[in-house]
Amino acid sequence: MLRIENLRASVDGKEILKGLSLEVPAGEVHAIMGPNGAGKSTLSYVLTGRAGYEVTAGTATLDGEDLLALAPDERAARGVFLSFQYPLEIPGVPALTFLRTALNAQRRARGEAEITAPEFLKLARAKAAALKIDFDMLKRALNVGFSGGEKKRMEILQMAMLSPRFLILDETDSGLDIDALRIVSEGVNALRSPERAMLMITHYQRLLDYIKPDRVHVLAGGRIVASGGPELAHELEREGYERYEAAA
Amino acid sequence: MAAVRQTVEHVQALEKYQHGFSTDIEQDFAPKGLNADIVRFISAKKDEPEWMLQWRLEAFERWLAMDEPSWAKVNFPRIDYQDSYYYAAPRAKAGPKSLDEVDPDILETYKKLGIPLREQEVLAGVEGAPRYAVDAVFDSVSVVTTFKKELAQVGVIFCSMSEAIREHPELVKQYLGSVVPVSDNYFACLNAAVFSDGSFVYVPPGVRCPMELSTYFRINAENSGQFERTLIIADKGAYVSYLEGCTAPMRDENQLHAAVVELVVLDDAEIKYSTVQNWYPGDPETGKGGIYNFVTKRADCRGDRSKVSWTQVETGSAITWKYPSCVLRGEGSSGEFYSIAITNGRQQADTGTKMIHLGANTRSRIISKGISAGKSSNTYRGLVSAHPKAKGARNFTQCDSLLIGKRCAAHTVPYIEARNGQAKFEHEATTTRLSEDQLFYVMQRGLSQEEAVQLLVNGFVKDVLQELPMEFAVEAQKLVAISLEGSVG
Numbered sequence: 253m254l255r256i257e258n259l260r261a262s263v264d265g266k267e268i269l270k271g272l273s274l275e276v277p278a279g280e281v282h283a284i285m286g287p288n289g290a291g292k293s294t295l296s297y298v299l300t301g302r303a304g305y306e307v308t309a310g311t312a313t314l315d316g317e318d319l320l321a322l323a324p325d326e327r328a329a330r331g332v333f334l335s336f337q338y339p340l341e342i343p344g345v346p347a348l349t350f351l352r353t354a355l356n357a358q359r360r361a362r363g364e365a366e367i368t369a370p371e372f373l374k375l376a377r378a379k380a381a382a383l384k385i386d387f388d389m390l391k392r393a394l395n396v397g398f399s400g401g402e403k404k405r406m407e408i409l410q411m412a413m414l415s416p417r418f419l420i421l422d423e424t425d426s427g428l429d430i431d432a433l434r435i436v437s438e439g440v441n442a443l444r445s446p447e448r449a450m451l452m453i454t455h456y457q458r459l460l461d462y463i464k465p466d467r468v469h470v471l472a473g474g475r476i477v478a479s480g481g482p483e484l485a486h487e488l489e490r491e492g493y494e495r496y497e498a499a500a
Numbered sequence: 501m502a503a504v505r506q507t508v509e510h511v512q513a514l515e516k517y518q519h520g521f522s523t524d525i526e527q528d529f530a531p532k533g534l535n536a537d538i539v540r541f542i543s544a545k546k547d548e549p550e551w552m553l554q555w556r557l558e559a560f561e562r563w564l565a566m567d568e569p570s571w572a573k574v575n576f577p578r579i580d581y582q583d584s585y586y587y588a589a590p591r592a593k594a595g596p597k598s599l600d601e602v603d604p605d606i607l608e609t610y611k612k613l614g615i616p617l618r619e620q621e622v623l624a625g626v627e628g629a630p631r632y633a634v635d636a637v638f639d640s641v642s643v644v645t646t647f648k649k650e651l652a653q654v655g656v657i658f659c660s661m662s663e664a665i666r667e668h669p670e671l672v673k674q675y676l677g678s679v680v681p682v683s684d685n686y687f688a689c690l691n692a693a694v695f696s697d698g699s700f701v702y703v704p705p706g707v708r709c710p711m712e713l714s715t716y717f718r719i720n721a722e723n724s725g726q727f728e729r730t731l732i733i734a735d736k737g738a739y740v741s742y743l744e745g746c747t748a749p750m751r752d753e754n755q756l757h758a759a760v761v762e763l764v765v766l767d768d769a770e771i772k773y774s775t776v777q778n779w780y781p782g783d784p785e786t787g788k789g790g791i792y793n794f795v796t797k798r799a800d801c802r803g804d805r806s807k808v809s810w811t812q813v814e815t816g817s818a819i820t821w822k823y824p825s826c827v828l829r830g831e832g833s834s835g836e837f838y839s840i841a842i843t844n845g846r847q848q849a850d851t852g853t854k855m856i857h858l859g860a861n862t863r864s865r866i867i868s869k870g871i872s873a874g875k876s877s878n879t880y881r882g883l884v885s886a887h888p889k890a891k892g893a894r895n896f897t898q899c900d901s902l903l904i905g906k907r908c909a910a911h912t913v914p915y916i917e918a919r920n921g922q923a924k925f926e927h928e929a930t931t932t933r934l935s936e937d938q939l940f941y942v943m944q945r946g947l948s949q950e951e952a953v954q955l956l957v958n959g960f961v962k963d964v965l966q967e968l969p970m971e972f973a974v975e976a977q978k979l980v981a982i983s984l985e986g987s988v989g
Contacts, residue, residue, distance in 0.1 A: 302940050328946035340941040344959025353955060354945035361946065393959065410945065 253278040253449040259310035268294040270474035279446040286471035287493040292453045300334045329361035331417030335407040342394040350394045379412040400427030408439040419450040425459040437462030457489040472496040530587035559692035562683045572850040573879045586694045657702040664700035679762035679800040687758040688796040698728035703738035714743040730761040734769035741772040759795045767803030775812040782818035784845025790818025797824035801833035809836040811967045813976045815983040825854035828862035835864040838964040843876030852882035857893035866897040869961045872908035879911040886923035893923040901931040954981040
């Protein structure tokens with residue numbers, strides 16, 4: 253599904269990703285772990301096309317299609333979704349309006365019919381209930397005055413509504429208490445399917461107890477320096493990143 | 501409602517300034533230039549009584565002695581007042597009695613603008629459909645007013661100003677110039693001398709006007725100024741909601757629009773006045789052409805517990821210079837001002853309001869949303885004052901500015917004067933730049949850059965949009981989107 257080869261990217265002229273290669277097949281969940289400043293968030297922004305992140309070499313394809321040539325909204329329409337570490341507040345735009353606008357924009361881009369109002373409301377009610385989000389909250393401006401945990405739950409709700417193919421979770425566990433972490437994880441696990449792939453970016457092993465990865469990669473110094481099964485995460489938890497930072 | 505849907509579709513269908521066409525019709529012009537004879541010509545053309553002519557001539561005399569003000573934060577070359585036509589009217593045999601007598605070309609023009617007057621009349625028969633009575637002003641002359649008969653049944657007078665001068669002279673004499681005196685300011689004084697038409701509304705005591713009233717202004721003729729004058733009187737306990745819309749063709753010359761709007765509100769009455777202003781803004785690159793929108797709008801809350809609400813969506817004009825104001829004279833009277841002012845390209849806007857608290861326990865509320873894009877300049881200028889007798893006066897002001905891009909400017913100039921110790925004024929102001937973070941977030945969810953800007957801007961102006969009559973809010977929202985096209989990237 254996702255194939256990244258020898259990717260190099262700079263921000264403000266400073267190279268952050270230095271020849272990163274990674275493959276995430278459909279149906280799998282991969283975790284990317286690494287120390288601060290290793291380039292984890294940069295990777296998520298490069299894959300989603302944020303302005304200011306300049307790709308200088310390498311390729312990134314989704315099912316063979318060149319992702320890097322597409323605008324952020326075109327990547328979204330092809331099923332790339334980023335759950336933000338710090339979701340943005342959108343004053344004056346109710347969450348429901350935001351969701352419906354986004355869903356219909358993606359449908360239009362794919363040449364599909366727009367969702368009708370009753371269909372949309374039914375879908376939103378069901379998904380919100382599953383994530384234990386009070387439906388009335390969706391009438392408020394998106395993320396404005398929401399707690400950290402509520403914002404993260406809203407990210408997962410958006411993900412569930414938009415039904416993407418390739419999901420990037422950037423530090424989804426940060427700012428969550430145990431109950432919220434469980435709810436969010438259940439939401440993510442519900443989206444696991446043979447047609448989807450996920451990339452989970454995290455500092456800590458904790459999240460991986462809830463969302464079990466198929467593979468774990470260590471990102472340090474702008475490259476993947478080690479890959480392994482879930483046991484690698486436990487090893488990192490015990491021994492830290494020092495060894496890999498030195499190697500990078 | 502079909503008319504509104506058509507308007508919305510129309511707006512969607514076109515790009516940039518979509519009202520830039522002109523209509524080729526036969527017109528009567530007064531000779532170019534301005535002198536006492538032109539004032540007499542206009543008055544004679546309109547068959548006005550002697551008192552009206554004298555009123556105009558007196559205004560003209562005073563205007564000659566005045567200087568053009570220069571305090572606004574706007575720049576424009578000196579206006580040559582002798583190089584303009586002060587009267588342009590579609591050539592017609594006599595005043596049209598019904599739509600059938602109106603020049604089909606004019607009706608076609610309004611249709612292009614999304615105001616299908618005929619449909620409105622047809623719709624009159626549809627039960628439950630919202631209805632709007634329309635007064636259409638083409639260049640200087642009111643060409644048609646719909647729904648007059650139905651309104652007359654409940655005693656509401658809705659007609660052109662010329663007709664009001666002829667048919668209801670006692671009301672006009674009593675109220676004209678009583679809110680905006682003849683020599684109030686340079687442009688209002690000029691208007692008093694040469695105003696050619698406009699709308700007149702009188703709602704009798706205790707009557708709630710059964711439909712929205714609206715006027716569409718269209719400047720068509722070249723090198724002509726438009727000087728309409730609107731007078732609305734809500735008698736004791738009356739209520740009326742009124743909307744004006746404005747468009748003009750694209751022309752390389754600047755055209756002056758110096759209108760005067762007077763609102764008179766008696767005891768327990770309420771007027772809701774909404775404006776969707778979309779005059780031609782001039783060329784976005786060179787700044788050539790466009791309308792100078794120098795307008796005086798004022799409401800006099802004469803009665804106790806009277807209420808006025810101004811809502812404006814200002815997207816057009818090369819220069820907008822206006823301050824819809826409330827004189828809160830009656831005890832417990834209240835004034836509201838909700839404004840969205842958008843400038844793009846090389847537009848300049850200096851707009852805001854004045855809330856003059858004269859009576860005890862008067863209240864006012866100001867919500868202003870300024871959006872600047874391109875190389876434009878957007879200034880909020882407002883005055884809130886409490887006079888010694890205005891014990892317990894209260895005001896809340898919120899001014900938010902949004903900057904899109906790096907070459908635009910936003911200014912906030914609030915004047916606050918409290919001349920008694922029991923007035924309570926609050927002022928909040930923010931200036932923000934449309935954030936890259938927000939844009940990326942929204943685009944990551946699937947919206948194109950332009951759609952993302954629209955969504956964020958609509959969120960920013962929501963508090964004001966919801967004050968507009970619902971159907972017009974939809975139209976205004978589209979207008980906001982069009983005004984900001986190409987503002988990012």
